[in-house]
Amino acid sequence: MAAPDPSRKSNTTVAQDGDRVPRLPHERDESSDSGTGAPRDVMRQAKKDLDSGKQPTDRGEATDAAYRKQKS
Numbered sequence: 441m442a443a444p445d446p447s448r449k450s451n452t453t454v455a456q457d458g459d460r461v462p463r464l465p466h467e468r469d470e471s472s473d474s475g476t477g478a479p480r481d482v483m484r485q486a487k488k489d490l491d492s493g494k495q496p497t498d499r500g501e502a503t504d505a506a507y508r509k510q511k512s
Contacts, residue, residue, distance in 0.1 A: 463471065479487075
């Protein structure tokens with residue numbers, strides 16, 4: 441992956457009364473600098489787990505299937 445061009449960086453910081461304030465979730469997600477930092481530890485561990493063959497333990501798919509069955 442090529443290094444980002446610093447001249448193309450946009451300013452997505454928010455100021456209120458001259459003070460910087462945290463960005464809202466959609467401002468973080470849609471900003472040009474989102475995802476440019478190093479991966480978080482939890483994401484590194486998730487990749488290691490998937491690469492080693494561990495299976496996800498969430499119940500999302502089973503829950504979705506049960507919901508679709510009830511709706512039918």
